[in-house]
Amino acid sequence: MHYIQPMIPLGVPVNAVIKSIGSGRCMLLVEGREVPMNIWELPPKSKPGGELEVTVYNDAKESLKATVLKPFAGLDEFAALKVKTVNDWGAFLEWGLPKDLFLPKREQTRPVHPGEKIVVRVILDHEKKGLIATSKLDSCFNYRPAEINPGDQVDLLIFEEIKIGFGVVVSGRYRGMIYKNEIFQDIETGQHLKGTVKKIREDGRIDCSLNPVGFNAAMEAAKETILTALEEQRGFLPLHDKSSPEDIASALNMSKKNFKKASGILFREGKISIEDQGIRRKKLFPRERRG
Numbered sequence: 001m002h003y004i005q006p007m008i009p010l011g012v013p014v015n016a017v018i019k020s021i022g023s024g025r026c027m028l029l030v031e032g033r034e035v036p037m038n039i040w041e042l043p044p045k046s047k048p049g050g051e052l053e054v055t056v057y058n059d060a061k062e063s064l065k066a067t068v069l070k071p072f073a074g075l076d077e078f079a080a081l082k083v084k085t086v087n088d089w090g091a092f093l094e095w096g097l098p099k100d101l102f103l104p105k106r107e108q109t110r111p112v113h114p115g116e117k118i119v120v121r122v123i124l125d126h127e128k129k130g131l132i133a134t135s136k137l138d139s140c141f142n143y144r145p146a147e148i149n150p151g152d153q154v155d156l157l158i159f160e161e162i163k164i165g166f167g168v169v170v171s172g173r174y175r176g177m178i179y180k181n182e183i184f185q186d187i188e189t190g191q192h193l194k195g196t197v198k199k200i201r202e203d204g205r206i207d208c209s210l211n212p213v214g215f216n217a218a219m220e221a222a223k224e225t226i227l228t229a230l231e232e233q234r235g236f237l238p239l240h241d242k243s244s245p246e247d248i249a250s251a252l253n254m255s256k257k258n259f260k261k262a263s264g265i266l267f268r269e270g271k272i273s274i275e276d277q278g279i280r281r282k283k284l285f286p287r288e289r290r291g
Contacts (some may be wrong), residue, residue, distance in 0.1 A: 058130030143204030
């Protein structure tokens with residue numbers, strides 16, 4: 001039996017050397033230690049002495065195995081993973097490797113069910129002998145976001161919904177929030193989005209927005225959205241000052257306030273006309289056309 005040693009990196013890409021190729025499996029050298037791998041995973045014409053990139057994971061409690069497959073998330077990474085099966089001890093999650101990732105019951109914030117997607121972080125178990133998942137994320141974040149500044153564009157992963165908004169993983173490291181009164185589109189837990197940093201709070205948490213920060217940036221984005229929608233709808237949108245906020249949000253993913261401001265700017269720029277039943281795109285001369 002091949003015992004896991006802490007000095008072998010788990011759940012991350014590592015270089016390996018092919019030591020031997022036998023019947024049904026091959027043996028690799030990873031960090032100077034032997035690790036087995038299924039022979040069918042070897043690239044064509046592989047020979048002993050050849051090198052390849054693999055991921056090492058715990059195949060059983062006290063054994064390890066290598067694979068050329070890439071997990072959906074590596075050690076210390078966040079991901080939205082699908083629950084495959086559940087038993088009395090925990091749940092097993094699909095993560096792209098032959099052996100499912102175990103989410104112990106003690107690492108769950110609530111009971112999970114087969115088929116649902118949950119956001120977890122891949123961590124080492126308490127014995128540091130294998131990889132497991134945790135959905136208890138509070139202690140997994142970096143609360144000193146020195147590399148993030150207001151106005152930065154960031155990657156977001158929605159991990160929870162609460163009364164005032166959605167908790168997000170910011171840039172794969174930090175904890176953030178998007179407030180519901182600033183959301184004008186359907187979002188759900190496990191969804192990946194692009195966002196903008198609004199504010200970094202004293203506790204290290206980050207307030208984010210799905211819209212550009214700052215009046216000029218927000219208006220330029222709103223104007224572009226309206227013009228694109230007009231092009232897609234043959235030059236007319238049945239939206240106006242008396243339209244409901246819900247109708248505007250459904251059609252354009254923006255607030256009524258921003259719609260009124262942006263359409264007013266477009267009217268003054270001579271790009272649209274405002275009618276009783278909506279707004280209409282004016283015909284552009286060639287030199288006025290957008291690039």
